[in-house]
Amino acid sequence: MAEELLLEIVTPEKMAFSGEVEEVTIPGTEGEFGVLRGHETLLSSVEIGELSFTVGGKKQYFAVNTGYTEVTANKVTVLVETAESAETINRERAMRAKERAEEKLTKLSKDELEFEMLSIALQRAVTRIGVSEKA
Template sequence: MADELMLEIVTPEKMAFSGNVEDVTIPGTEGEFGVLRGHEAFLTSVDIGQLVFTKNNKKTHYAVNTGYAEVTANKVTVLIETAERSDYIDKNRARRAKENAEARLEKIAKDSDEFEKARAALMRAIVRLNVAEK
């Protein structure tokens, strides 16, 4: 118990996860970072990526979208706009989304606003696919 960490994953739709975990890895904007109990309190933004936590020696993967993470010594709160657990991801849909995004990226100019949007969509699709395969 002593080295457990309280993790809360909050999305606008619901509390995606709430419970004690052994460790958690979060895709921060400044790079991925791992948190164990007793971590220095800090606040950072979260990017599109993969969130992994270990509970009872079992890893659980989530595909997450932008948000932020608040870390205190015994509690981590992750506020993100979407969070999908690996076993809920529809692989075929993710693959299609990836193909669509790739096709769109081909067509548009690099400096347009659309480009950034399409790039983010592609990122999300890739992350979702990776997570789904875990």
């Protein structure tokens, strides 16, 4: 498998994924970017979003929280607060979190600190719902 690269998705609690992949797409703060073997060295911050990669021609999906990624010619390391595979996401729980955040946001002004926190929670919930649908 000389044409593949090593992907490691790491959270503070666990190694969420480690294995050879054909390609990986990461939600960077400056926009989504793809990585193939032989990519130039790169450091980037990671935004809340969908991370995907291909193994054996099959796409796999993770919902990731903020963090950083390091890319070298043959390895991608993604260090994020949380990472959940599409198969492990509790869709009902994510839907409830989305509804709670939406309801609370309607009662706050954009200037309040809690508004920002709830906006982030809503973004995470929407991402988790979207990724769960790809399982």
